[in-house]
Amino acid sequence: MTTDSLATSSFGEDPEKDVGLNSSPKDGEVHLTKYEADLRDAAEPPFTEEVEPAANGSALERVASAKPSVNNIKSVPNGGLVAWLQVLGSFFIYWNSWGIVNTFGVYQTYYETGLLASSSPSDIAWVGSIQAFLLMIGGAIAGPVYDAGYIRSLLLGGSILTVFGQMMLSLSTKLWQVMLSQGICMGIGLGILFTPGVAILSTYWSTRIALATGIAAAGSSLGGTVMPIVFYRLQPVIGFAWATRVLGFIMLFTLIISNLTLKVRVLPAGRRKMIDYTALKETPYMLFTIGQTLAFVGLYVPFFYVQSYVIRTGIAKPDLAFYFLSIINAASTFGRIIPGYMADFVGPLNLIVPFTIIAGILCLALTGAHSVASVIVILVIFGFCSGTLVSLPPTIIVQLTANRAVIGTRIGMCFAIVSVGLLIGTPVSGAILGASSFTYVWVFGGIFTVAGGLAMGACRVAKGGWTLVRKC
Template sequence: MSNSSIDDVEKDVGTKEFDVDEPHLTEQQEDLREAAEAPFTSHVDPISRESAGHGAPLAQVASEKLSVHNIKSVPNGGLRAWLQVLGSFFLFWNTWGIVNTFGIYQTYYETGILASSSASDISWIGSVQAFLLMLVGTVTGPIYDAGYVHHLLIGGSILSVFGQMMLSLCTKYWQVFLAQAVCMGIGAGCLFVPAVAMLSTYFSTKMATATGLAAAGSSLGGVVYPIVFYKLQPTIGFAWATRVLGFMMLVTLALSNSVMRVRVLPAGKRKFLDLTAFTEAPYVLFISGGCLAFMGLYAPFFYVQSYAIETKIANPDLAFYFLSIINAASTFGRIIPGYVGDKIGPLNMIIPCSLLTAVLCFCLISSRSVATVIVDIAFYGLFSGTLVSLPPTIFVHLTKNRAVIGTRMGMGFAIFSLGLLVGTPICGAILNATGSYTYVWIFSGVLTMAGTSLIAASRVAKGGFSLLKKV
């Protein structure tokens, strides 16, 4: 055979090789192929390149750097993995737990050092704190990916404890705003991203369970901190009661800093934005629904104590425990739905829980006795907990490329933060204008229900109309 014929055959074979269409793979098949990848990133050995010559194939070798894309290498258990859950538990304890505690400050400020300020003005302190907690994640996400995880943990811990200690010295509104809203809000934002992102590198099949256990820290923090403050403030005063909380934060955050370890980071630098996410209907619908739901979610957390006291449903000593009841019930609402969500899908889990949250908010309108209020808020805490614990898992499920999970999570929480920012101050303005809590509960319930509708639309866009499909 002539050389030209051989060249033609080789050319023809090469053409056929590249003309063959790659078969379409289902999402499950894609996951299986991804799991089959080597747990380490591969590269061409430069020594082999030099010694192989022009005709010999180049050998690929495994580097020592774990691949963030590889699901097979995720531990999904073990001492080190569960220590990350413990560390994240106390990060949630001192981030969302502090936000969940603000209801006790709202009630105290209205009759204490900020008595001259309106309920709406006071609620801006708590809403800005929650807003910064989520918004700062859009900045700290790329910092986390760059490898400065412990810088975020240490910096966030210092800011949170410093803000709490400075709060003990405050006597004016602007001072309280700077210490509690700005300083502690930024500190919490630095801590929140590591709390969520680090778990996604240690767990895949048990992601919702691990996140739920960690997120339970926000509920338990919201139980313990109000009780400590309420019991100590009459005896040792506002300043020292606040400092005691600061010392508790210092100890628990020190524990998180000591046990949390980075397992793997994305290979390249992460962009602040992934605009392709806004072309995907499930993602857009979910973040829109989450924004509306968070706008209505925290009204009972901020106002149920004042509601019970002003309407004379309960005396102040009993009404104080209402916030702790919500947070205690929310502990189960973060762990149990997380476990079930791993079995049936996180979107399938969050939709009914969010719907029941809206219904229970409407039920507060007709709750006129201690018993009915306690039952209502207990179930409210139980079902509302899913709106905090499940979104990180849902963002993972809505993102095919694991390298941009952090980016999309940060973008989503930034949108959620807008709802947190304006929701409770609007409730305060409604209360100031009408003098009735009925309209506050209606506002909260309608927004939560509207958010649930959009989240349900996201589930349909992602998994179709089949109720049996795990999404």
């Protein structure tokens, strides 16, 4: 996923050619599709210029800025060893950010039946929701820090907090200890890590940005697939404490790779604002943000509770049930890559709306799923559809924003608001479960996800009208 702060590249000899002011490209120049151009242009600010006296002192003449521009794609590597190493480093940032959040469902089930059996599902869910909340809002706040050039501080600080929180979790025996280590400490660390990991790719890739970001984003799904299996296989053999430490050592090793490979090529020409108040007056942007928030209230309900559901209802034995979370995440891998390519042809809004609604309907369908086969089929399709809610929003916000100088700010604002949905969704589901049954948990998650899809559908109408064949 591409986010708010994208760095810049150097000017050539002709400033107008470099910033793309010519109306038609010459032979040999790189041609970008609209999707690739939108991702490339998601910079804040896009470029700067300076003026200096002419030789005769009679007038001012324009010169290229001393600070380079992201719009000069000629100097973007777009391949090569160093560029691919950035993909590798970003892959493991995704692995250790959203991949960790996607893993919490296995902890939710274990806590309910073991370590924190005396706590309610709602109380336990607060740990995972706070972790996800801090990841998303922390990523928005860390944007200006990245703009200022402190990528090393972000990577190192985020890595230390994340691994330290995981290791402290291995010593935790009470809910407040789990909250401090896994919820707060790791949540802050993940939020700090997230921004540099996803922002740096656009400084190394232009025409192949979709491929690069798709491979990197797959790290979150693969991390969410592998980590639960490792925990489940090791916990009965070596115990909770050492199983958790093994995951911590995996995180440490992969984050060392990210710290060694991620390297700033160029920095933005200035720091972005935290808030763009004009966005609050634009109907499409607000409808999309509201839709995202509503969708994320319900989206993570299956991630957190499907394993408990199949175990408690006797649909599947624990040995099989613990793989269900990995099934969702594995399917989500394809849901992050394939729609990114499809969006270039049909438009990202035209994809995210039906996929979100389908995901909500599938959550509702879990109320009638009483066999292993039916649950697995639902989870595979749900996982694929849910991937679009992670991969497409930055591109959509780019398309909804006319002023390129505030794209980063608007992405950060949207993420900050959406984080509220992440914060409250799963704890409310846990409270519903404590007071009733899983049927109402799936209804709650499904209704909010469908409502989010409908709100984004209203955004699509506000942006592109009622014509279904229009790319939007």
